[in-house]
Amino acid sequence: MAKYGIWFRMKCKVANPSSSSCEPxxxxxxxxxxxxEILSRYPPSRQVSAVLPLFELAQRQCGGWLPxxxxxxxxxxxxxxxxxxxxxATFYTLFNxxxxxxxxxxxxxxxxxxxxxxxxxxxxxxxxxxxxxxxTTKDGQFTLNEVECLSxxxxxxxxxxxxxxxxxxxxxxxxxxLEELAAC
Amino acid sequence: MPKLSIDGQEIIVPxxxxxxQAATLLGIEIPVFCYHPKLSIAGNCRMCLVEMEDHPKPxxxxxxxxxxxxxxxxxxxxxxxxxxxxxxxLLINHPLDCPICDQGGECDLQDISVAYGRDASRYAxxxxxxxxxxxxxxxxxAMNRCIQCTRCVRFATEIAGxxxxxxxxxxxxxxxxxxxxxTITSELSGNLIDVCPVGALMSKPxxxxxxxxxxxxxxxIDVQDAVGSAIRLDTRGAEVMRxxxxxxxxxxxxxxxxxxxxxxxxxxxxxxDQPYIRNKNGTLVxxxxxxxxxxxxxxxxxxxxxxxxALVGDLVEAEAMVALKDLMEALGSPHIDCRQDGAKIxxxxxxxxLFNTTIAGxxxxxxxxxxxxxxxxxxxxxxxRLRKAYLATALPVATIGLPHDLGYPVASFGNDPFIVxxxxxGRHPLSTALKxxxxxxxxxxxxxxxxxxxxxxxxxxxxxxxKYEVVHHKPSTGHWNGFNVLHTAASRVGGLDLGLTPGPKxxxxxxxxxxxxxGKLKAVYLLGVDEIDLSPLESxxxxxxGHHGDRGASMADVILPGAAYTEKSGTYVNTEGRIQRSLxxxxxxxxxxxxxxxxxxxxxxxxxxxxxxxxxxxxxxxVAVNALFEETDTVQxxxxxxxxxxxxxxxxxFENIIESFYMxxxxxxxxxxxxxxxxxxxxxxxxxxxxx
Ligand code: SF4
Ligand code: FES
Ligand code: FES
Numbered sequence: 001m002a003k004y005g006i007w008f009r010m011k012c013k014v015a016n017p018s019s020s021s022c023e024p025x026x027x028x029x030x031x032x033x034x035x036x037e038i039l040s041r042y043p044p045s046r047q048v049s050a051v052l053p054l055f056e057l058a059q060r061q062c063g064g065w066l067p068x069x070x071x072x073x074x075x076x077x078x079x080x081x082x083x084x085x086x087x088x089a090t091f092y093t094l095f096n097x098x099x100x101x102x103x104x105x106x107x108x109x110x111x112x113x114x115x116x117x118x119x120x121x122x123x124x125x126x127x128x129x130x131x132x133x134x135x136t137t138k139d140g141q142f143t144l145n146e147v148e149c150l151s152x153x154x155x156x157x158x159x160x161x162x163x164x165x166x167x168x169x170x171x172x173x174x175x176x177x178l179e180e181l182a183a184c
Numbered sequence: 185m186p187k188l189s190i191d192g193q194e195i196i197v198p199x200x201x202x203x204x205q206a207a208t209l210l211g212i213e214i215p216v217f218c219y220h221p222k223l224s225i226a227g228n229c230r231m232c233l234v235e236m237e238d239h240p241k242p243x244x245x246x247x248x249x250x251x252x253x254x255x256x257x258x259x260x261x262x263x264x265x266x267x268x269x270x271x272x273x274l275l276i277n278h279p280l281d282c283p284i285c286d287q288g289g290e291c292d293l294q295d296i297s298v299a300y301g302r303d304a305s306r307y308a309x310x311x312x313x314x315x316x317x318x319x320x321x322x323x324x325x326a327m328n329r330c331i332q333c334t335r336c337v338r339f340a341t342e343i344a345g346x347x348x349x350x351x352x353x354x355x356x357x358x359x360x361x362x363x364x365x366x367t368i369t370s371e372l373s374g375n376l377i378d379v380c381p382v383g384a385l386m387s388k389p390x391x392x393x394x395x396x397x398x399x400x401x402x403x404x405i406d407v408q409d410a411v412g413s414a415i416r417l418d419t420r421g422a423e424v425m426r427x428x429x430x431x432x433x434x435x436x437x438x439x440x441x442x443x444x445x446x447x448x449x450x451x452x453x454x455x456x457d458q459p460y461i462r463n464k465n466g467t468l469v470x471x472x473x474x475x476x477x478x479x480x481x482x483x484x485x486x487x488x489x490x491x492x493x494a495l496v497g498d499l500v501e502a503e504a505m506v507a508l509k510d511l512m513e514a515l516g517s518p519h520i521d522c523r524q525d526g527a528k529i530x531x532x533x534x535x536x537x538l539f540n541t542t543i544a545g546x547x548x549x550x551x552x553x554x555x556x557x558x559x560x561x562x563x564x565x566x567x568x569r570l571r572k573a574y575l576a577t578a579l580p581v582a583t584i585g586l587p588h589d590l591g592y593p594v595a596s597f598g599n600d601p602f603i604v605x606x607x608x609x610g611r612h613p614l615s616t617a618l619k620x621x622x623x624x625x626x627x628x629x630x631x632x633x634x635x636x637x638x639x640x641x642x643x644x645x646x647x648x649x650x651k652y653e654v655v656h657h658k659p660s661t662g663h664w665n666g667f668n669v670l671h672t673a674a675s676r677v678g679g680l681d682l683g684l685t686p687g688p689k690x691x692x693x694x695x696x697x698x699x700x701x702x703g704k705l706k707a708v709y710l711l712g713v714d715e716i717d718l719s720p721l722e723s724x725x726x727x728x729x730g731h732h733g734d735r736g737a738s739m740a741d742v743i744l745p746g747a748a749y750t751e752k753s754g755t756y757v758n759t760e761g762r763i764q765r766s767l768x769x770x771x772x773x774x775x776x777x778x779x780x781x782x783x784x785x786x787x788x789x790x791x792x793x794x795x796x797x798x799x800x801x802x803x804x805x806x807v808a809v810n811a812l813f814e815e816t817d818t819v820q821x822x823x824x825x826x827x828x829x830x831x832x833x834x835x836x837x838f839e840n841i842i843e844s845f846y847m848x849x850x851x852x853x854x855x856x857x858x859x860x861x862x863x864x865x866x867x868x869x870x871x872x873x874x875x876x
Contacts, residue, residue, distance in 0.1 A: 068364065081347035082363040090352045 025069035031057050035077075048080045051088050055095055064104060065096040093147050100143040101136045103181050106160040110149040116156040117170070122146060124171045128178050141182060188254040203245040203256055204232055212258055215267065215296040217274075217381050218333035219246035222438050224342060229274075229333050231296065233266040234258045242266045264300075271301040277312045277356070278382070279328045286324075287383030289396040293331065314359050320367040321860035322374055322446055324391050330384040332358055339379045343439065344370040345571045345591025360384070367868065370591075371564040371845055374445040378429065378438070387426060389446055389857045394418075394425045402769035403430060405756050406444040407499045407749045408849060410671035411543070411565045412758025413440045417448075417750055417769040424448040424750055424770065434544050434819075435758065441564040442861065443845065443852055448750075450855030454733040456745035457774025468743065473775065476742050477789035483725050484790060487706050489516025493696040496522040496684055497712030497730065498673035498849055501754025501766075503802045504746075504779035505675065506682050506809055507794060508711050511783055514792040518690030519705070522679025524713050525841075526693045527630055528638030528829075529669065531685045535822035536642065537677065539566075539759040540655075540665035541625050542819050547573050549666065551621035553614060554583040555604065555645065556838035557629020560590050561845040562672050563759070566627075567591065582614060585631060585838040599837040601637070604644050608651065618652035625666035626654060631838045633669070643828025655824050665824065671759040672841065672848070674749075675712075678757035681810050700724040710736045711779070712746070714850045729782055731772075732850035744786075745776035748851065752778040753799060755806065755813065763816045 027035065034057065042049045051074060058070040066089055075085035089095045096104070107122045126132060129142050136143040152158045155167030159174070166177060187196045190207050197206045202225070207214050217229040227247035234245045237255040242262065257263065274293065282288045314327040332351065337360065340349040348368050352361045362368065368376075376385050399418040406413040406427075413436035416428045427448050429440040459476035460468040471479075484492065494512050496505055505522065512520045523529065529537045541549065546569045559567040567590055573579040574592040584603050587596040597603055597614060606612040618624045626649065632641050646667070649655050654666040671677060679685075686692050691699055693716070699705045701720035708721055712730040718739045728740035731748040751772040757763050772778065777785075780802050787794040796802045806813040812820060842848055844865070846858040 081341075083348055083350035083361075086363045087350040087352060091354045 023069060025058065025062075025067065025073040027058070027073075028061055031061055048078045048084075051075070051078055051080065051085060052092075054078070055085075055089060059095060064100045065098060093145065096143075098134075099136070101140050103141060103161050104143045104145070106145050106147045106150070108148070108150045108152075108156070108158045108160075109146040110153075112149070112153040113157040118157040120171050121157055121159060121169055121174055124174050125178070128175060142178075186250050186252040186254070188250050188252070188256065190256040191258055197250050201250045203234065203236075203243075203248045203250050203254070206250045207234075207245065207256070207258065214245055214258055215292075215300055216246055217292060217296075217331060218335060220335050220338075220379055222343070223335060223338040223379070226334050226338065229331065230270050231267070231274075233263060233270065235260050235263050267300040268302045271297055272305065272307075274331050275301070275305060276307050277328075278331060279311065281329075285326070285329065285383040286386045286391060287329075291383060292381035312356055317361060318365060318367060319362075319376075319385070320373070320864055321857060322388055322442060323368070323376060324386045324388040326384055326386070327359060328384075329382050330360055331382055332360070333381060334360075335379040335381065336360060336376045336385060339376055340368065340370070342575065343375070343568055343571070344368075344372045345568075346370045367864065369865075369868065371441050371443070371560060372439055372568060374442045375429070375439045387446075389449060390426045394420055399425055400769075402767050404750065404766035404769060405674075405754075405764045406440060407674035407756060408443045408447060408852060409441065409563050410674055410676060410759040411435060411563045412674065412756055412760075412762060412764050413444055413565060414764075415440055415444060419750075419769050422770055422773075424451060434542070435760075435762070436565045437568075439565060439568060443848070443858065446857045446861075447846075447852040447855040449857055450732075450851040450853065451748050451750060453854040453856075455748075455773050455776070456731055456733055456737060456743055457772075457776050458745060459775065460740075460743040462741040468740075473777075473785070474789075476744060477786050479742055480727055480786060481789045481791075483707060484515070490518065490689070491704070491706040492517045492709070493519035493691060493700070493705050493707070494521075494709040494711065495524055495693060495696065495713045496520075496675060496679055497524055497710070497714055497736070498675055499749060499851070500675040500679075500712045500779065501749070501752065501756055502675075502678040502682060502763075502806055502813065503752075503754060503799065504711060504783065505679055505684055506802065506806050507780040507783035507787075507796075508709070509682060509684055509809075510794050510805070511787050511790075511792070512709075513687075514787065514794070515790070518687030519696055519699075520684055520690065521686060521693045521696065522676060522682075522684035524693055524716050525630065525634050525673075526716075527633040527676075528635070528642065529633050529680070530827065531680045531683045533823065533825035533827055534681070534761065535665070535667065535824050536646070536827035537669050537671075537680050538761045538822050539627075539668040539670060540822060541668050542760045543569050546570055546579075546625070547576065548664075549573060549579060549621075549623045549625040550577065551617055551624040552579055552581045553618065553624070553626040554581065554585065554594070555626060555628045555641075556585040556631030557583075557627055557670050558586070558588045558590075558631075558840065558842065559627065559629075559670065560588060561842045562629060563670055564845075566670065566759075580617070582617065584614075585629070586840055600835070601635075601641065601833050601838065602835060604641060604648070605833060608644050608648050610651075615652065618648065618654060622661050623664055623666065624652060624654045625668060627668045627670050629670050629838075629841070630672050631841045634841060635834070635836070635838075637831055637833050639829035640831030640833050643830065644833070646826070646828050663821070665821065667824075669759070674756050674758070677759060677761055678755065678763075681757055681761070681812060682806070683809070697721065710740070712736070712850075729779065730850070731776065732854060734850040734853065744782050745772070745774065746779040746782060747772035747776055751776070755803070755816075760819050761812075761822065762819045763813055765816055 038053045054074045059066045071085045150158045159166045214232050217231045218226045227244045232245045233242040235257040316325045337349045341347045348362050402417045404417045406415045414430035414432035416430050418426045427445050431438045459471045461471045571592045582595040607614045649667040657663050697720040707725040710728045714734040714736045726740045727742045728736045729744040750769045753768045844862045846862040847853050852858045
């Protein structure tokens, strides 16, 4: 590409109405029961703040991702407009807007980790899994993403896989880890 | 009131003002992108950084309250450097496509870069690419150019009341988008183009049509509803290239409706540019002015005054109306009516047909009752004011009539006209609401006045207003008039002010039509009448004077080509009773003439010359007929007097008076852009219905 960068304009695809009219999302009775407590954490005039914990609850119920139907249900529940909910869901890397694999690998790419070799870790992941950031392996085992600081910089470089932190990683230890996960 | 100093100049400002506003008062320019005087403060672009003593870092002046003793500097090297750096950051991802960008020449980013930026970029990597969005037939997007100021998001959420736009993603991947790529559904969407400081959101119809420096600007008044929005006509050669709002805080603030902004292409199609007369075979043939006038004169000669009638349409300016009134008087005809839709409203007293609260006054109201009206379609800017009041003071709004989504919560009390009587008798929850409010207002739509029982309903409404002190003068709250009639025709209030209603023994619109079909009337003069069913005039001699070959012209035996609102200087009175003047931007096409001139010329051929030869003289005549026309641009309070008529109220529900917002008059009906909007709306609604 040219030295000074190039740009061009792309036309977006026409909206696909079926994407919003799929099965409506409903909280399971178990999760439904947790909602009053979540809402009670916020003052009556600030109930929309519950959007974060509710999205998280919905994401857990959906197996790690937040489908549009769940955004629609939660925003309707809180009386906020759809696009406001969508803004929140796209702002936080915590929320996955596409289905993810069994193992969600989140590589920290912020400077402390970067200085300690996170770029190499990312390359290792890409090479050994054969996918790029934001992608999922064909067998549905792994999803790879780069994220910002995971707040464990003392032991940089850090990778989060599902809800576990792996710290002080090297290319080799990461390779072993990935193989181990692939085997089970 | 804090006192602060900016660049060595001292100023005392009202509490709550920001440093930026204080600087503006002093005439000190601070560049901004995200700040917009009519939107909430976001403080996200950092262009307005200034130095403040006792603050370790530069501060965003748009979000910094002006506080006592503050010492602000806007010209120090650190401010200069901050501005350069901000611009450099903004330009990292901004394409340098000014030569092909419609905003070029009137772009904030361009201007500010020239004034405050570095001379060259140090960035040598790839720029980001953002897919363009599909925002419907009015707005063209080039999202690479977006600088994420979020003005558009705030406009949609705050002013338009359609929270459909959002900032999706974060950091470098942040984009302006709608949820699942839905289009924007607002009658005010065109204003997004104005609020966008760069060329990311642009006008689709104006796309690649002109450069701003080629255009001449003429201040004018919008005639497509009765709000009287201040507009600016940008013309090149003999064509209107675009229509923009002018700021008028009393009326439209900084906004205009999409119809006002985009229907101008309707001025190009189906125009009447030659006089026509209908020959013996019933076809319309071209004629000269003299010939056309002669045909009329020949026809009028054997007629008595009471065999002639005149009707006035919705887009007519006061000058033409007064000329028509004088002509009819000279002919001895009492049959004249400016209420082509048959609205049951009289020319007296003035308070009975005005939006007395005034548009700005809405912000003082603490309760609003809508009757048979959909302000979102009938007057989008009044609806925007109601929404503004709702946001500021949580104004409770209730409606009787068809329920509509107005962009703010509205309590719907059903669509039963008897409720109005119940309110008067104190047997309805709304009675209490009106009684308890300090500044109650009611807005009566044409959907009420057009009914057979319109006069009776109007009277009940007046009694409600009196009983519940909707109109009052109290020591605690001062003078308040909450009784409002919402008009939809730009000419209506002017017509009523000039008394274009039937004289003694005169016929009103429906009687004129009836008498014509019964053969009692021999000639009918239509001045821009296009909105009603004219088939009863089949066998009558019809003169149509107007600018479009629409319903009226197709009925005519003689067509006199007039000027559209862009082609004449005119006086219009808006629904508040505000008298406003527009200037001529273009010449009428072909042989067409300014309307009052046509009437003046015709009067000579008829042998009853009207006593004015220049626009100034016509305007003096306006003042002679009604002294109110002396003072323009202000609203004069109308004295409260009894009005209305005793009558029986029918149980028929209120109806919609507008079928489609985008097509309400002869101009918008011929606009391709408006047709696209309408189509778009229909498609969206069917898709919506299918999904639901
Ligand atoms: S599209 Fe325009 S108004 Fe909206 S955020 Fe981008 S630059 Fe600002
Ligand atoms: S930078 Fe990687 S955890 Fe903080
Ligand atoms: S104008 Fe102050 S931060 Fe944008």
